[in-house]
Amino acid sequence: xxKAEIVAEIANKTGIEKVAVQATVEAFMDSVKDSMSRGExxxxxxFGSFTIKRRAEKTGRNISKNTTIxxxxxxxxxxxxxxxxxxxVKDSVK
Numbered sequence: 001x002x003k004a005e006i007v008a009e010i011a012n013k014t015g016i017e018k019v020a021v022q023a024t025v026e027a028f029m030d031s032v033k034d035s036m037s038r039g040e041x042x043x044x045x046x047f048g049s050f051t052i053k054r055r056a057e058k059t060g061r062n063i064s065k066n067t068t069i070x071x072x073x074x075x076x077x078x079x080x081x082x083x084x085x086x087x088x089v090k091d092s093v094k
Contacts, residue, residue: 036077048081 007025011018032042032050042050057073081089 044082046082046084048079048085051078051080052076053078 003025007018007021010016010025011021014021035042036050036052039052041052044050052075055074055076058071060069060071061067062069
């Protein structure tokens with residue numbers, strides 16, 4: 001499902017204009033990105049958590065040049081679904 005499909009579905013279910021729904025969805029995504037870039041996790045009860053995971057420094061390989069490189073420590077965003085989310089998906093897939 002794409003962002004445009006999400007906007008269309010929300011607009012159909014709520015009767016709100018697509019332009020307003022688009023602005024709301026964009027504002028939500030910007031809020032999540034801004035919070036996570038400040039180092040804050042985002043918790044949505046019943047849906048899941050957007051968290052920041054720390055990756056340690058490690059040694060990697062550049063296979064095209066056959067050399068060893070150091071990959072520096074860094075943060076990555078992660079999503080952990082809520083238990084109700086997990087059960088809803090598990091029960092619906094056949």
